[in-house]
Amino acid sequence: MNFNLTEEHLAVQQAAREFAQTELLPTVIERDTHSTFPHEAIKKMGELGFLGMMVSPEYGGGGMDTVSYVLAMEEISKVDASASVVMSVNNSLVCWGLESFGTEEQKQKYLTPLASGQIIGAFCLSEPEAGSDATSQRTTAEDKGDYYLLNGTKNWITNGGTSSVCLVIAQTHPELKHKGINCLIVEKGWEGFMVGKKEDKMGIRSSDTHTLMFSDVKVPKENKIGEDGFGFKFAMTTLNGGRIGIAAQALGIAAGAYELAVKYSKERKAFGKTISEHQAIQFKLAEMATKIEAARLLVYKAARLKDEHKDFVQAAAMAKLFASEVAMWATTEAVQIHGGYGYVKEYHVERLMRDAKITQIYEGTSEIQKLVIAREILK
Numbered sequence: 099m100n101f102n103l104t105e106e107h108l109a110v111q112q113a114a115r116e117f118a119q120t121e122l123l124p125t126v127i128e129r130d131t132h133s134t135f136p137h138e139a140i141k142k143m144g145e146l147g148f149l150g151m152m153v154s155p156e157y158g159g160g161g162m163d164t165v166s167y168v169l170a171m172e173e174i175s176k177v178d179a180s181a182s183v184v185m186s187v188n189n190s191l192v193c194w195g196l197e198s199f200g201t202e203e204q205k206q207k208y209l210t211p212l213a214s215g216q217i218i219g220a221f222c223l224s225e226p227e228a229g230s231d232a233t234s235q236r237t238t239a240e241d242k243g244d245y246y247l248l249n250g251t252k253n254w255i256t257n258g259g260t261s262s263v264c265l266v267i268a269q270t271h272p273e274l275k276h277k278g279i280n281c282l283i284v285e286k287g288w289e290g291f292m293v294g295k296k297e298d299k300m301g302i303r304s305s306d307t308h309t310l311m312f313s314d315v316k317v318p319k320e321n322k323i324g325e326d327g328f329g330f331k332f333a334m335t336t337l338n339g340g341r342i343g344i345a346a347q348a349l350g351i352a353a354g355a356y357e358l359a360v361k362y363s364k365e366r367k368a369f370g371k372t373i374s375e376h377q378a379i380q381f382k383l384a385e386m387a388t389k390i391e392a393a394r395l396l397v398y399k400a401a402r403l404k405d406e407h408k409d410f411v412q413a414a415a416m417a418k419l420f421a422s423e424v425a426m427w428a429t430t431e432a433v434q435i436h437g438g439y440g441y442v443k444e445y446h447v448e449r450l451m452r453d454a455k456i457t458q459i460y461e462g463t464s465e466i467q468k469l470v471i472a473r474e475i476l477k
Contacts, residue, residue, distance in 0.1 A: 101398075103169070110166045114173035117146060122178040127443050129180070129304035133296070135260060136181050136304055143181070144215015148174070149188045153197055157205055158214035164339075164401040168346035172397075175350025176357065179453040180304040182350065184218060186343035187256045192219030192265060195281075195336040199324050208263050208283060217262035221340075222252040222284075222310060223333050229253075230466050232267075232333060233276040237312065239268035246270070246282060246322070248290075248315040254460070258308025259293050262286050266312070267333050270326070279329035283321040290315040301452035338411050340461045342404060345397045345417035348425035348457035352393065355432035355450045356386045362436055362445070373435070382435060386428050393421040412474035419467035422457035429454045 103111070121139050129136055143149055151167045153159020160166075167189060175182040196209045211217045228234040237250025248268060255264075264284045271278025284291065294309030324332055360383060363374035373379045396417040403410035429451035433440035440447045458464045 101395075103165075106162075107166055107169055110162065111169040111173060113146065114148070114170035115176075117143070117148075118174045118177040118181075122174065122181055126178045126304075127446070127449070129178075130449050131303075131443065133298065133303045135306045136178070136184075137260075139178075139181055140184055140218065140260075141215070143185060144218075147215075148185055149215040149218065150193050150213025151189055153193050153209065153213035157197065158210045159193070159197075163405045164342060165398065165405060168342060168349075168397055168401045171343055171346035172350035172353060172394075175347040176354030178304075179347055179351055179450075179456075180302045182347050183256055183302055183305045186340065186347060187221055188212060188218050190340040190343040191221035191336050192263070194339055195221075195265060195323070195332060196283075198335075199328070199332055200283075201320075203320065204283060204323070212263065218257050218260060220255050220257040220261035220264040220310075221336070222255055222264050222266040223337075224254050225251060226253055230463055233279075233330065235267060235269040235279055237266065237268040238272075239266075239270045239280050239282055239317065241270055242316075244319055246280070246317045246319070248282065248284065248312045248317050250312050251294075252310045252312075254297065255308055255310050256460075257306050258310050259296060259306045264310065265323070267329050270329075274327060276330040277327050279333075280326065281323040281329040281332045282317045283323065284312070284315065284317055288315055288317075299456075301449075301454070301456050303452075337461055338414055339404060341414040341418040341467075342397065342400045342410070344457055344461045345393075345400065345414070345421040348418070348421035348454065349390070349393050349397050351450050351454045351457065352386075352390050352421070352425040352428040355429040355447050355454075356383075356390055358445070358447055358450075359383065359386065359432040359435045362439070366437075366439075379435060382431050386431055389424045390428060393417070393424045396420055412471055415462070415467040415470040415474070418457075418462065419464055419471065422454070422464060425454035425457050426451075 147160040150159035151162045155161045239246040266282045270280045290313040292311040297307040366373045400413035400417040432447040439445045
C-alpha cells in the first residue's frame, strides 16, 4: 500500500489550489448571490486543462490519471462547488463517455473541442419521473431510418444553458424496456431543441442548471453512441465513474469548511482565550479531521482502482456515499464553530453547507449508493 502522491500529482494539486484561490475565491460570494455562471473562470479552466484531464492528448486532453483529477476536484471544490460541478460533468460524464464508447468520427468532431475546453457538454438522463429510476425514460428517440426523431424533457441538467453538446438518453424500443434505450449526441441550436427555465437552487447557485426540451429534433444515426439499445448501460457505466468526481467534490466542500473552521477557531476569542483552546471546539475539529481523512482515502482508493482498470463500482459508491454524508455534517459543524458569523455569507461556510446537500442527491442519491453497495457485497 502506497499513500504517497507523485510529483506530478502534487503539481496538479498545487495548480488547482492556486487557480481556486486566485480566480474563483474573489467573486464566489457575489456569483452565488446572483446565480451568475463563471464564464471567464470556466474558460480559464479549459485553457489550464481542467476540463479534459483524463482524455488522451490525441483528442486534446491532458492524459492524466483519475487520481490527478480527484486532487484537482477537491481543491477547486474547497472554494467553489459551482465551478467544480461543471468540471465534473465535462470530465467524468461527457468526455469519458465519448472517449470510452464513441466512434473515431464522434471523438474527432466532439471530444476534441470538449477536452480542450473550447466548448462544454451536458449529460441528459434525469426526467420529471426518471431520477433515481433511470429505466423509466419518457424521452423517445423514434427510429426514422437514417435519423432519430427526439421528443421529451430532461430536468436538472448541469451546463444546460451553456453547453454546446448534450448526451441525451432516450427510449427507442419501449417493448424492450431498459434494453431499448439509446444515447444520442445532440447539438445545441438544432431545430426543436429548446432550453427551459434556469433553476433557482439552494446550493451550487452559480452552476447552470436548466430544463431541456426536445420537440421533433432530428438526430443523425451517426450520433448514436454504441450499438442499438446500449444507452442504459452507457449511462450506468458512465455514472459509476462520475460518482468518483462527485465524491471528490463532496470531499473538497468538507475540507474547505474544515480549513475555514480551523482558521477561525484560532482567531476568535471567548472567555479570555481563543476558541481553539476550548475542548468542545477541539473535539469538533478532531472529529472533522478524522472523518474527512477517511473520506479522502475512500475517494483515492476508488480513483486508484479505476486507474488500474479494476472493478471500482463498490468503491466509487462507498466514496460517494460517505464523502457526501461527511460534507453535509462537516459543513454544519463549521457553521456551528463560527457561531453567528457562520450564518452570514461573508464567512463562506453557510454557502458550503448549502452546496454540500446536493452531493447526497445527484449522480445517484445516498439511498441509491446503498443499493449499489448492497448489490455488490451480496454478489
